[in-house]
Amino acid sequence: MESTAPASPPDGAPALSMRGVSKRFGELAALADVGLEVKSGEIHALLGENGAGKTTLMNVLYGLVKPDAGRIEIDGRPVALDGPRAARAAGIGMVHQHLALVEPFTVAENLVLDRGPARGGLYRRAVEEAWARELAAGFGLALEPDRRVAELSLGERQRVEIVKALTSGARILVLDEPTTVLTPPEVRDLFVALRELAARGRAVVFISHKLSEVLDICGRITVLRQGVVQGTVAAAATDEQDLARRMVGHSLGGLSRGPRFPVGQARLLEVVELGVDSAAPRPAMNFHVSEGEIVGIAGVEGNGQLEICETLSGMRPARSGTVRLGGRDLTRASPLERARAGLGVIPEDRTQSGVVLEMSVADNLALRAHRRPAFRRGPFRLQSVFDANARELVAKFEVRPPDPDRAIGTLSGGNQQKLLLARELSERPTALVAANPTRGLDVAATEALQNRLLQARAAGMAILLVSTDLDEVLALSDRILVAFRGQLAEVPAEQLDRETVGLMMGGVGFPAAAREEAIRL
Amino acid sequence: MIVFELAAASIRMSAPLLYASLGELLGEKAGVVNISLEGAMLVSAFAGTVATLACGNLWLGLAASVAAGMLFLAAFAALTVALACDQILVGTAMNLVAFGLTGLLYRERFGASGAALTLPIFPPVRVPLLADLPFVGPLLFEHNLLVYGAFLLVPAVHLALHATWPGLALRAAGEKPETLEAAGYSVRRVRAAALLAQGALAGVAGAYLALAHAGTFVEGLTAGRGFIALAIVVSGRWTAIGVLGVSGTSVAAQFHLQASDLGVPYQFVRMVPYILTLVVLAQVSRARSAAPAALGR
Ligand SMILES: Nc1ncnc2c1ncn2[C@@H]1O[C@H](COP(=O)(O)OP(=O)(O)O)[C@@H](O)[C@H]1O
Ligand SMILES: [Mg+2]
Numbered sequence: 001m002e003s004t005a006p007a008s009p010p011d012g013a014p015a016l017s018m019r020g021v022s023k024r025f026g027e028l029a030a031l032a033d034v035g036l037e038v039k040s041g042e043i044h045a046l047l048g049e050n051g052a053g054k055t056t057l058m059n060v061l062y063g064l065v066k067p068d069a070g071r072i073e074i075d076g077r078p079v080a081l082d083g084p085r086a087a088r089a090a091g092i093g094m095v096h097q098h099l100a101l102v103e104p105f106t107v108a109e110n111l112v113l114d115r116g117p118a119r120g121g122l123y124r125r126a127v128e129e130a131w132a133r134e135l136a137a138g139f140g141l142a143l144e145p146d147r148r149v150a151e152l153s154l155g156e157r158q159r160v161e162i163v164k165a166l167t168s169g170a171r172i173l174v175l176d177e178p179t180t181v182l183t184p185p186e187v188r189d190l191f192v193a194l195r196e197l198a199a200r201g202r203a204v205v206f207i208s209h210k211l212s213e214v215l216d217i218c219g220r221i222t223v224l225r226q227g228v229v230q231g232t233v234a235a236a237a238t239d240e241q242d243l244a245r246r247m248v249g250h251s252l253g254g255l256s257r258g259p260r261f262p263v264g265q266a267r268l269l270e271v272v273e274l275g276v277d278s279a280a281p282r283p284a285m286n287f288h289v290s291e292g293e294i295v296g297i298a299g300v301e302g303n304g305q306l307e308i309c310e311t312l313s314g315m316r317p318a319r320s321g322t323v324r325l326g327g328r329d330l331t332r333a334s335p336l337e338r339a340r341a342g343l344g345v346i347p348e349d350r351t352q353s354g355v356v357l358e359m360s361v362a363d364n365l366a367l368r369a370h371r372r373p374a375f376r377r378g379p380f381r382l383q384s385v386f387d388a389n390a391r392e393l394v395a396k397f398e399v400r401p402p403d404p405d406r407a408i409g410t411l412s413g414g415n416q417q418k419l420l421l422a423r424e425l426s427e428r429p430t431a432l433v434a435a436n437p438t439r440g441l442d443v444a445a446t447e448a449l450q451n452r453l454l455q456a457r458a459a460g461m462a463i464l465l466v467s468t469d470l471d472e473v474l475a476l477s478d479r480i481l482v483a484f485r486g487q488l489a490e491v492p493a494e495q496l497d498r499e500t501v502g503l504m505m506g507g508v509g510f511p512a513a514a515r516e517e518a519i520r521l
Numbered sequence: 522m523i524v525f526e527l528a529a530a531s532i533r534m535s536a537p538l539l540y541a542s543l544g545e546l547l548g549e550k551a552g553v554v555n556i557s558l559e560g561a562m563l564v565s566a567f568a569g570t571v572a573t574l575a576c577g578n579l580w581l582g583l584a585a586s587v588a589a590g591m592l593f594l595a596a597f598a599a600l601t602v603a604l605a606c607d608q609i610l611v612g613t614a615m616n617l618v619a620f621g622l623t624g625l626l627y628r629e630r631f632g633a634s635g636a637a638l639t640l641p642i643f644p645p646v647r648v649p650l651l652a653d654l655p656f657v658g659p660l661l662f663e664h665n666l667l668v669y670g671a672f673l674l675v676p677a678v679h680l681a682l683h684a685t686w687p688g689l690a691l692r693a694a695g696e697k698p699e700t701l702e703a704a705g706y707s708v709r710r711v712r713a714a715a716l717l718a719q720g721a722l723a724g725v726a727g728a729y730l731a732l733a734h735a736g737t738f739v740e741g742l743t744a745g746r747g748f749i750a751l752a753i754v755v756s757g758r759w760t761a762i763g764v765l766g767v768s769g770t771s772v773a774a775q776f777h778l779q780a781s782d783l784g785v786p787y788q789f790v791r792m793v794p795y796i797l798t799l800v801v802l803a804q805v806s807r808a809r810s811a812a813p814a815a816l817g818r
Contacts, residue, residue, distance in 0.1 A: 085705040100700045114704045117686030
């Protein structure tokens with residue numbers, strides 16, 4: 001039912017050419033006069049920070065967003081892409097940033113759903129599974145069509161997505177940040193598959209905000225910053241510094257780890273035989289964070305990190321075991337009691353349990369402190385103290401705009417996160433649990449936040465850094481644990497490298513039983 | 522022989538529940554909870570009654586019920602699917618409308634006295650040869666056509682959901698609507714189609730109660746069976762086979778209760794549908810794993 005790929009291009013015309021593409025969302029110019037040219041057989045990077053407009057540009061290409069201006073040519077022919085159907089018919093395949101497979105369906109059912117009905121509208125299992133297997137093999141990818149997507153690893157799911165995107169004969173394949181959910185070995189497999197597809201004459205648009213990755217796999221790189229193209233360069237003619245400068249707009253200072261705090265023997269945060277409350281039974285966990293130490297928990301999203309964080313912060317009851325802070329048993333303490341005992345928390349879902357979006361910056365910053373005598377007179381709040389507190393923290397953490405009266409929800413995600421960290425650190429907690437503290441932030445904000453964490457560490461705080469960003473965990477942590485299907489394992493001290501941690505994220509070093517279990521907790 | 526007759530009666534009384542719960546199953550698999558199934562059945566039963574009396578033909582009565590059910594669900598779909606109103610609120614409101622409307626029209630037409638209406642009912646049809654078998658013959662093969670239809674509908678719904686492309690699209694609408702939309706299909710259209718099919722089935726269920734079971738129409742004829750059908754879908758873990766199993770056992774249990782006469786006060790029996798609705802809502806949130814992921818959204 002889908003049309004096949006367009007005939008081969010007139011000589012010399014690029015597979016894809018976008019010119020003068022502009023798109024505004026209200027005040028925001030998400031794309032301003034953007035041009036992008038991709039040749040057949042090329043892997044072309046679209047590099048940019050979060051919010052640079054990469055996804056918007058690709059949504060324009062896929063007919064999901066209607067641009068205010070711009071032309072799109074495929075194989076030198078102008079096309080009007082007014083919806084996903086038209087885009088597919090024009091030979092464009094898309095792997096979205098958030099994987100979009102139906103989890104209770106089998107691989108074949110997912111592919112058939114996307115392809116459309118066979119003649120007669122029947123779904124004949126054997127026929128369709130054979131079709132799916134053959135189709136994937138034709139692209140040089142291996143699939144098991146009869147398996148349920150829910151049982152597949154994220155790397156395997158992505159392979160299904162790629163096959164799905166190619167099903168309708170796509171000659172231009174777009175992958176929106178495909179590596180964020182993958183372990184390093186899976187990333188390597190993905191790169192092999194992409195090179196193979198490019199070698200067979202497809203044009204691949206590879207979207208990323210990771211410099212090393214882009215230099216590794218792409219031929220040319222187009223950099224986007226705040227909706228404006230900052231040039232297209234050949235990977236061979238550039239390096240990370242140059243790309244970072246284009247992407248961020250200025251050079252970065254880098255992380256300053258500073259002198260290592262002499263790790264005290266004091267185990268400030270201690271978790272003993274902890275059983276988290278989850279659907280499937282989990283083996284008990286043991287770990288500790290000492291004074292002046294950052295312990296990282298690495299792992300692909302959804303491997304039990306959320307449960308650990310919620311259990312530590314008191315949002316989720318522990319089934320068994322003990323959580324101690326500075327020697328004090330907090331296993332059954334409420335979130336408030338934990339905060340008073342000196343536990344700071346930067347939750348995963350900051351807009352839900354971190355800040356109150358409708359309240360002002362000043363009020364949000366006082367959410368913990370407002371019970372203190374200094375903040376009130378009797379039952380009444382002292383507005384002047386609220387304001388002074390806010391002004392001080394806003395200045396110290398460089399929040400933009402520096403206005404304590406604004407509703408926090410009107411600030412960008414990065415600034416909300418800065419405020420959250422400001423609030424938690426200003427309480428001078430003994431231990432801090434930080435879940436993905438820099439997710440969604442731009443490079444500069446990320447660096448600033450990471451430096452704050454390092455400063456806190458240097459001042460003796462015990463920090464548990466739970467992050468799906470392997471680079472972040474490697475850069476900040478003194479010790480690393482890996483979360484895999486609800487279990488934790490510590491990375492040997494002499495092997496704190498990308499390779500080892502990456503393999504462990506894929507299950508190496510965990511008991512075989514853990515590897516066989518369904519991935520969803 | 523009493524056991525035997527009870528079993529045959531159980532089979533007959535499963536039929537309307539099967540129509541209703543298979544209809545609800547289609548809707549829920551597509552991601553829509555319709556708690557006004559009860560109202561849809563009631564309105565259909567009334568429409569079937571009026572048409573049968575007017576035309577003197579049971580099949581035209583059945584057709585009127587089906588049309589009324591589809592119309593009712595079209596209104597429900599317009600509000601919940603097209604206008605994206607809250608499904609539970611719309612369902613509650615439409616139930617109230619259905620109870621009020623049938624009550625009003627009934628009195629308008631047949632008088633407040635509630636003088637007993639007598640309707641023709643679908644006669645039993647003996648399946649040639651099979652009905653002559655000892656025991657199973659009269660048990661399974663001496664029912665009206667709608668009973669056979671109900672039991673044939675179980676595999677039909679199962680196959681429609683799992684062995685056809687529209688079934689795939691319907692389940693996708695209930696599990697991950699964004700994906701269906703990204704594939705270039707309209708989630709709204711799929712859900713509306715599922716609800717219209719549900720309307721037709723609710724229509725048959727309503728017709729059954731008036732034209733095959735009671736042979737009359739009274740206010741509140743459905744007596745909570747729409748709510749029970751909702752519970753059956755949940756307890757049947759959202760599968761056609763599960764629905765068959767649960768409706769069979771629940772009807773059997775009901776007869777057993779009646780036969781053993783535990784002396785449960787009538788008022789408590791009247792509460793059962795409401796309690797069941799609560800149980801359903803509580804279970805839907807608990808039994809998330811088997812439920813369609815996008816149910817109610
Ligand atoms: N539908 C939308 N409505 C309003 N703003 C949007 C919409 N989609 C994206 N934006 C904004 O446009 C900018 C670019 O977003 P996006 O293309 O998703 O960035 P990237 O993919 O590079 O991270 C962001 O500031 C984002 O908030
Ligand atoms: Mg994006």
